[in-house]
Amino acid sequence: xxxxxxxxxxxxxxxxxxxxxxxxxxxxxxxxxxxxxxxxxxxxxxxxxxxxxxxxxxxxxxxxxxxxxxxxxxxxxxxxxxxxxxxxxxxxxxxxxxxxxxxxxxxxxxxxxxxxxxxxxxxxxxxxxxxxxxxxxxxxxxxxxxxxxxxxxxxxxxxxxxxxxxxxxxxxxxxxxxxxxxxxxxxxxxxxxxxxxxxxxxxxxxxxxxxxxxxxxxxxxxxxxxxxxxxxxxxxxxxxxxxxxxxxxxxxxxxx
Amino acid sequence: xxxxxxxxxxxxxxxxxxxxxxxxxxxxxxxxxxxxxxxxxxxxxxxxxxxxxxxxxxxxxxxxxxxxxxxxxxxxxxxxxxxxxxxxxxxxxxxxxxxxxxxxxxxxxxxxxxxxxxxxxxxxxxxxxxxxxxxxxxxxxxxxxxxxxxxxxxxxxxxxxxxxxxxxxxxxxxxxxxxxxxxxxxxxxxxxxxxxxxxxxxxxxxxxxxxxxxxxxxxxxxxxxxxxxxxxxxxxxxxxxxxxxxxxxxxxxxxxxxxxxxxxxxxxxxxxxxxxxxxxxxxxxxxxxxxxxxxxxxxxxxxxxxxxxxxxxxxxxx
Numbered sequence: 001x002x003x004x005x006x007x008x009x010x011x012x013x014x015x016x017x018x019x020x021x022x023x024x025x026x027x028x029x030x031x032x033x034x035x036x037x038x039x040x041x042x043x044x045x046x047x048x049x050x051x052x053x054x055x056x057x058x059x060x061x062x063x064x065x066x067x068x069x070x071x072x073x074x075x076x077x078x079x080x081x082x083x084x085x086x087x088x089x090x091x092x093x094x095x096x097x098x099x100x101x102x103x104x105x106x107x108x109x110x111x112x113x114x115x116x117x118x119x120x121x122x123x124x125x126x127x128x129x130x131x132x133x134x135x136x137x138x139x140x141x142x143x144x145x146x147x148x149x150x151x152x153x154x155x156x157x158x159x160x161x162x163x164x165x166x167x168x169x170x171x172x173x174x175x176x177x178x179x180x181x182x183x184x185x186x187x188x189x190x191x192x193x194x195x196x197x198x199x200x201x202x203x204x205x206x207x208x209x210x211x212x213x214x215x216x217x218x219x220x221x222x223x224x225x226x227x228x229x230x231x232x233x234x235x236x237x238x239x240x241x242x243x244x245x246x247x248x249x250x251x252x253x254x255x256x
Numbered sequence: 257x258x259x260x261x262x263x264x265x266x267x268x269x270x271x272x273x274x275x276x277x278x279x280x281x282x283x284x285x286x287x288x289x290x291x292x293x294x295x296x297x298x299x300x301x302x303x304x305x306x307x308x309x310x311x312x313x314x315x316x317x318x319x320x321x322x323x324x325x326x327x328x329x330x331x332x333x334x335x336x337x338x339x340x341x342x343x344x345x346x347x348x349x350x351x352x353x354x355x356x357x358x359x360x361x362x363x364x365x366x367x368x369x370x371x372x373x374x375x376x377x378x379x380x381x382x383x384x385x386x387x388x389x390x391x392x393x394x395x396x397x398x399x400x401x402x403x404x405x406x407x408x409x410x411x412x413x414x415x416x417x418x419x420x421x422x423x424x425x426x427x428x429x430x431x432x433x434x435x436x437x438x439x440x441x442x443x444x445x446x447x448x449x450x451x452x453x454x455x456x457x458x459x460x461x462x463x464x465x466x467x468x469x470x471x472x473x474x475x476x477x478x479x480x481x482x483x484x485x486x487x488x489x490x491x492x493x494x495x496x497x498x499x500x501x502x503x504x505x506x507x508x509x510x511x512x513x514x515x516x517x518x519x520x521x522x523x524x525x526x527x528x529x530x531x532x533x534x535x536x537x538x539x540x541x542x543x544x545x546x547x548x549x550x551x552x553x554x555x556x557x558x559x560x561x562x563x564x565x566x567x568x569x570x571x572x573x574x
Contacts, residue, residue, distance in 0.1 A: 003294035004294070004298050006290070007279060007295065010284060010468070010470065011279065012478070013474055013475070019279070022279070023298065025267060025271075026272070026298050026299065027298060178521065180517060185510070185514070186510075187478075187481075188521075190477050190521075192473060192474050193473050195473055232518055232521065234438060235440075235475065238440035238469075239477070239514055241400070242401075242430075242431060242442040242465070243398055243442055244400065245511060
């Protein structure tokens with residue numbers, strides 16, 4: 001399992017799906033571990049009831065069907081598909097509405113979905129997903145990129161309430177890929193994912209949604225900085241180590 | 257996904273080998289040994305692994321154009337298809353030595369002098385050697401850890417003027433710092449056609465840059481650029497000088513365009529994908545729908561504060 005995750009850290013991010021399916025066929029016994037620990041680019045389906053799009057992931061899957069957060073129905077239809085308790089479903093509906101506003105404000109478009117389910121130790125888990133396509137062909141208002149995708153996955157484990165507080169453990173992954181292609185500079189592609197974790201004990205006085213929302217908001221802001229640093233900072237640093245920019249070489253030229 | 261429910265079917269040795277090869281061939285520059293260790297462990301079949309390694313390593317070494325030290329201080333040899341004499345024998349044209357290579361261990365185990373048949377004619381060697389000297393000078397200036405080689409790829413036995421021939425320039429620079437969780441490589445290949453009849457040299461260049469950063473994530477840069485240029489056929493020394501200056505010009509220009517991408521992309525990317533709170537400063541935090549009081553219903557958002565209305569209108573204008 002450790003070796004499998006090691007491989008996933010090295011394979012080109014654009015081949016994540018191929019790499020994962022190869023590992024699944026080699027290690028069928030670890031399939032559920034692999035599926036939950038390896039993040040894949042998010043896929044989308046359309047809800048048959050409302051026509052609204054929703055995001056697919058491990059957490060709304062049962063057999064080969066996926067539950068829509070809008071109608072709570074499985075696509076393709078599945079009898080006896082797992083459903084959250086009525087109380088949790090209520091929170092899920094609310095979370096979806098609010099998260100859609102959040103997504104609209106920060107992302108100006110895109111698709112979001114929130115899924116919740118009970119866990120084994122009296123708490124629950126919530127998964128917040130955002131998908132935004134920024135490519136030229138997408139409906140986004142600014143299509144500068146040949147290809148550009150942003151997938152964010154936030155999984156929050158919420159512990160049972162004790163003395164008015166609860167423990168929240170947030171694991172977030174952002175997958176970002178972008179490609180530009182033009183005559184003068186060829187193809188330029190940056191892709192990958194970063195993952196971060198945050199733990200907090202918070203009072204539940206204002207409700208779980210507020211706490212979870214603020215954690216996600218803080219995390220996304222931190223991750224934007226990390227992405228900026230890693231994608232555009234670290235890889236540029238590497239390029240400049242390999243072949244330092246012209247000014248430096250020119251400065252050295254008179255000596256040679 | 258069906259995998260979980262499917263009955264456990266044992267993969268055949270052949271299938272395992274193909275999977276192992278796929279992983280090995282997709283290793284980022286300088287990381288195949290790490291990948292090999294993990295592949296071997298997930299495969300749990302040393303026979304299949306051995307076969308995969310013996311097929312994947314040579315292809316990977318040549319694609320990455322790795323550089324190996326020859327024994328007895330005889331310099332370095334680049335593993336490229338241009339210098340490949342046999343599967344495990346690679347010519348270093350500068351020293352006229354042939355490195356005997358163990359692909360899987362990625363070491364040069366022995367070296368021998370090249371035979372006359374393996375080397376170009378004196379006429380071609382004059383062009384090759386002059387170009388090698390110029391390229392070496394350029395690489396020494398431009399790349400802190402660059403390696404280069406010039407091969408005769410076509411018409412190596414041409415004895416004098418009157419026939420076409422071709423040389424190839426290979427430039428490679430790699431960095432590997434596992435302690436900083438990053439690796440990177442620059443590879444460029446230049447094909448130079450010496451067209452005797454029209455007295456013109458035609459150049460085709462291909463540059464590739466890769467970088468991998470894997471601390472708490474996996475981020476990879478992958479760029480590729482091709483270009484063309486030409487110059488006039490002159491004496492070996494003058495040809496060498498103009499070719500090296502064309503290479504320098506295009507590679508410097510390409511680096512400039514990479515830098516421009518880095519300057520423009522963060523802005524474009526984050527604009528395309530998400531709002532940067534930069535626009536609104538810290539105050540945006542307060543407007544987010546998760547703050548108490550505005551969390552309950554979407555229509556409430558518009559009534560909540562004048563600031564939100566301002567924000568809304570800004571969003572619409574943009």
